[in-house]
Amino acid sequence: KTQETVSSSSGMASQKIKVSEDMAPGSISQDESDIPTLAFPSISTADFQFDLEKASDVIVGKVEEFMDKLGNARLGLVDLTERSKILSLVRAKAAEKKIDSKRFFTFIGDICQLYTKGGLCCNVIANAANWRLKPGGGGVNAAIFNAAGPALEAATKEQARSLLPGNALVVPLPSTSPLYSKEGVTHVIHVLGPNMNPRRPNCLDNDYVKGCKVLGDAYSSLFKGFLSIAN
Ligand code: AR6
Numbered sequence: 001k002t003q004e005t006v007s008s009s010s011g012m013a014s015q016k017i018k019v020s021e022d023m024a025p026g027s028i029s030q031d032e033s034d035i036p037t038l039a040f041p042s043i044s045t046a047d048f049q050f051d052l053e054k055a056s057d058v059i060v061g062k063v064e065e066f067m068d069k070l071g072n073a074r075l076g077l078v079d080l081t082e083r084s085k086i087l088s089l090v091r092a093k094a095a096e097k098k099i100d101s102k103r104f105f106t107f108i109g110d111i112c113q114l115y116t117k118g119g120l121c122c123n124v125i126a127n128a129a130n131w132r133l134k135p136g137g138g139g140v141n142a143a144i145f146n147a148a149g150p151a152l153e154a155a156t157k158e159q160a161r162s163l164l165p166g167n168a169l170v171v172p173l174p175s176t177s178p179l180y181s182k183e184g185v186t187h188v189i190h191v192l193g194p195n196m197n198p199r200r201p202n203c204l205d206n207d208y209v210k211g212c213k214v215l216g217d218a219y220s221s222l223f224k225g226f227l228s229i230a231n
Contacts, residue, residue, distance in 0.1 A: 131165070
């Protein structure tokens with residue numbers, strides 16, 4: 001039997017998730033940890049300065065497109081604070097389209113500490129990467145490379161040395177990585193989104209026709225990569 005409970009370990013998470021009645025909020029049942037789950041940040045909307053309204057349309061559209069391919073897997077859009085505009089926009093648009101909230105949800109927390117701080121089991125996390133697939137640069141990229149340790153950089157290099165906008169790269173995480181041992185993350189999927197920031201490479205100069213296409217391709221590539229691991 002399940003009930004709606006607010007998972008709010010350390011005040012980090014405020015998304016309503018289903019947990020079984022006899023569990024403390026924030027804890028995870030065996031069942032839940034078995035569900036293949038992808039946690040992803042909103043690609044391109046901070047350092048790459050992509051318009052939030054347009055990005056939220058792309059996210060919800062792509063999630064809707066992949067819903068019937070998910071099987072028992074689920075997707076969660078993550079951001080750091082409850083004031084996140086992209087999370088509110090996506091939540092509202094997903095509700096409007098009646099997207100199943102058990103299959104797709106939003107979650108507040110650090111994507112590197114979803115299990116230990118938020119009680120959310122995600123075996124796969126996505127990274128908003130740079131084209132060189134290098135650590136640093138700030139944002140979620142710096143956070144994930146820091147949390148994963150040198151194992152992620154080495155494992156990434158084995159797969160590829162660079163990424164084109166609109167593409168994703170699945171990287172199996174070595175079990176020596178703290179992100180694997182502490183958080184249960186087995187794969188990181190690097191995603192390169194479109195860039196609207198003139199101080200970053202390949203700026204699209206506000207060309208949102210191209211930008212929305214590239215962002216859509218990036219999410220397609222991410223979700224396909226996730227499904228190739230999940231199923
Ligand atoms: N956990 C969850 N979400 C986060 C975290 C975190 N630890 N950190 C940031 N976000 P950004 P971009 C959210 O700037 O716009 C890098 O320097 C953030 O609030 O990381 O695709 C790379 O090297 C936002 O909603 O990615 C690239 O050069 C989202 O993650 C460039 O930035 C994406 O923000 C990529 O820029």
